[in-house]
Amino acid sequence: MTIPGAVGIVTPPLQGGGPTATKGELVERLTPAKRRVGARAEGPAVREKFLLFRVGDEIYGMGLRGLREVLLSDGVSSLPAPPYQVCVALAYRGRKLPVICMRALFEVPPAGAAGTERVLLTQGRGRPLGLLVDEVLEMAEVDPARITPLPALATLLDPACFRGLFARQDRIILLVNEDGLGGFDEVVQFYAAGA
Amino acid sequence: MAVQAEPIPPVVAGGEASVLMFLVAGKQLAVDMDRVQQILEYQPPTRTPRRPSSVEGIIRHKGRYLPVVSLRRRLGVEEPGPASSAILLLSGIGQDPLVGLTVDQVLRVLSLQPDKLPPPPPRVFGIRVEFIRGVVNAGGRPVVWLDVVKLLTSAEPITLLA
Secondary structure (H helix, E strand, O other): OOOOOEEEEOOOOOOOOOOOOOOOOOOOOOOHHHHOOOOOOOOOOOOEEEEEEEEOOEEEEEEOOOOOEEEEHHHEEOOOOOOOOOEEEEEEOOEEEEEEEHHHHOOOOOOOOOOOOEEEEEEEOOEEEEEEEOEEEEEEEEOHHHOEOOOHHHOOOOHHHEEEEEEEOOEEEEEEOHHHHHOOHHHHHHHHOOO | OEEEOOOOOOEOOOOOEEEEEEEEOOEEEEEEHHHEEEEEEOOOOEOOOOOOOOEEEEEEEOOEEEEEEEHHHHOOOOOOOOOOOEEEEEEEEOOEEEEEEEEOEEEEEEEEOHHHOOOOOOEEOOEEHHHEEEEEEEOOEEEEEEOHHHHHHOOOOOOOOO
């Protein structure tokens, strides 16, 4: 079955999700073998899988282990500001989930909708969390030994928001840390408010 | 292309210090030579999210990832620097082992006698004396010897004056 707006299923739906997919939700169920995302490859080099995405002109990555779904952004709605400057809400199977607008978090100037925006639905600190990104690019396999912490001067954001960085061809790719993002003030506030 | 800086002791037995002199927005500035590990041709850094206003991003050099600070921006100069600017790799600045510092043009290495320098005025080119180690003349123009550690670890805004 294919539902308009669906992009792809990576792992089983989040707890509390109903059996019926709606527009914007994902549809194509992968085989169990494919679902073992982040599984360690055999052989001497243990590699980890990351989903690469774009925010502004830069490329970022997120581990596949916690990723549940990739959704179109049409289920996203704004939240009152203040207190919410970076968070928006996603209508998802009868409930609302917090979504971090990565452009706002990263202080990338807003841009008009290009149609490539997606919500990466993952888990942050054990709770559902969406990341609104400009575009999903591809998967990458990286040897964890190649992942380096960010330099201290690189960002004013909490270092916990980043897993580290690595180089791929000529580009430096920063890896976000879903658990760190799940501890972001507005996300905590969203859940505390029972939104 | 990277230019390996020759290791020159900062203060020799006779009380001399070596400083690397460069241009930023037309001003002659200098930093301690012993902090300069290397001089690189400018390469556009990868921009990092929500970075300090003077930080341009990150570069990769010999397998290491280094933050790059624009000295123009740190001094409040909004106009971009020349395309042929340079990156000084400095050690001993804050938490990062190496920090890149972009300058407009590298000029030369000077030998100074710090003990014989007069105390700097309260401000030079708008830079407060806390960020200055001394002021010398080179070619009839002042050279401001910066306390680069204080300059790059402080968040105090500076506006370079014409």
